[in-house]
Amino acid sequence: MEAKFPSLEYDSQVVFVSRNLPPLLGGMENLGANLCRVLAKEFRTSIIGPNGCQKYFGGAVVGECGFANLSTFLPCSMVKTLFEVPRKRSAIVFGGSGLMAPTVLLASRYAAGASICYLHGLDIVTPNSIYQSVFLPCIRRLDLLLVNSENTARLAHTNGVADGKVRVLHPCIENRKPNSGIDINSLQEKYSLKNRTILLSVGRLTARKGLQEFILNSLPLVKKSIDNVLLAVVGGEANQAVNRSSGQTELLRSAAEQSGMSDAVRFYGSVDDDTLEEFYRVADLFVFPGISKSGDVEGFGIVAVEAAARGLPSVAFEVGGIPDAVHNGVSGYLIPPGNYERFASAIVRHMLEGRSNSMKSGCMEFAQKFSPDIFATKLIEYCNEVRESRALGNTIGE
Secondary structure (H helix, E strand, O other): OOOOOOOOHHHHEEEEEOOOOOOOOOHHHHHHHHHHHHHHHHOEEEEEEEOOOHHHHHHHEEEEEOOOOHHHHHHHHHHHHHHHHHHHOOOEEEEOOHHHHHHHHHHHHHOOOEEEEEEOOHHHHOOOHHHHHHHHHHHHHOOEEEEOOHHHHHHHHHOOOOHHHEEEOOOOOOOOOOOOOOOHHHHHHHOOOOOOEEEEEEOOEOHHHOHHHHHHHOHHHHHHHOOOEEEEEEOOEOOOOOOOOOOHHHHHHHHHHHOOOHHHEEEEEOOOHHHHHHHHHHOOEEEEOOOOEOOEOOOOOHHHHHHHHOOOOEEEEOOOOHHHHOOEOOOEEEEOOOOHHHHHHHHHHHHHHOOOHHHHHHHHHHHHHHOHHHHHHHHHHHHHHHHHHHHOOOOOOO
């Protein structure tokens, strides 16, 4: 794509800084990696990220910082960003999350450049008093904010961000055809899932995923109609997340025992990409019983889109950014928050009446809206928008 100002050297330069990059694992890290790959193809990009990211982005990485805790990463990344921006005078300084907002704001002002930050739901609502008094004001002063869902956009507006500064940029996935080259019977035997109806949950185990409440309130109702049902839980504890949590696995085991569902819940922990692909293929239905938690929010729900790309429908509560990731009646079923009886009924109805291939095509068609090409086109468009505005001396949204 041709730059709007080819005569100006800084038009093709970006400094990207984020803790949420590989080798850390998770949806935010996958998104950060995709942002870097698109930016590096279109612009001369420098990347400042966590230890170990060098091997994922090669020569684009100019700085690695420890990621054991934020107290070491934040000052290290700020110093390295400020050291890098003079080399890319007037470049775009791009932060991968709200935690980078002070660094992005300071570095962009120092380099007389433009500032962009990608926001997830938690970047707005985290209850930490220091974050609310320091980071959020910096977020409000940035030139452009990209957000992962319409819900995050609403949260940004509610918390004082100028309406015109926000653009929705959904995370992207790789679209795949269902059942390609995979023997379902072999997978069922591999994971001891033969003759089981598989409900799949994928993601780091946090309270907002709502699995404890689902196991207590919905799964017993499902089992009354589908005796061979099994909830396969794929994902580990959120030990590296900003809102760290642990002990979720034991809480879920306790909930399964309390509800008499111990034989209907199985935990697989964190798995590699190939194994995750196999779980998507062998599952009968994806479940996403997210709940609203004070100071936490499901920003988007990329796993539901990943499931849809494999032709796997979802049943999900209509909370946070999940409605952006599940098209009701097309790629799954959206249930009013907290209605566990209706959630269970949707699962049973789909398994007993709608288990045919009728929904697979709708799932896959919906997932195409989150293709890498669409993601890249929009990201480059937004970068050019903020650069043009800065070059003309304008401020977006104000």
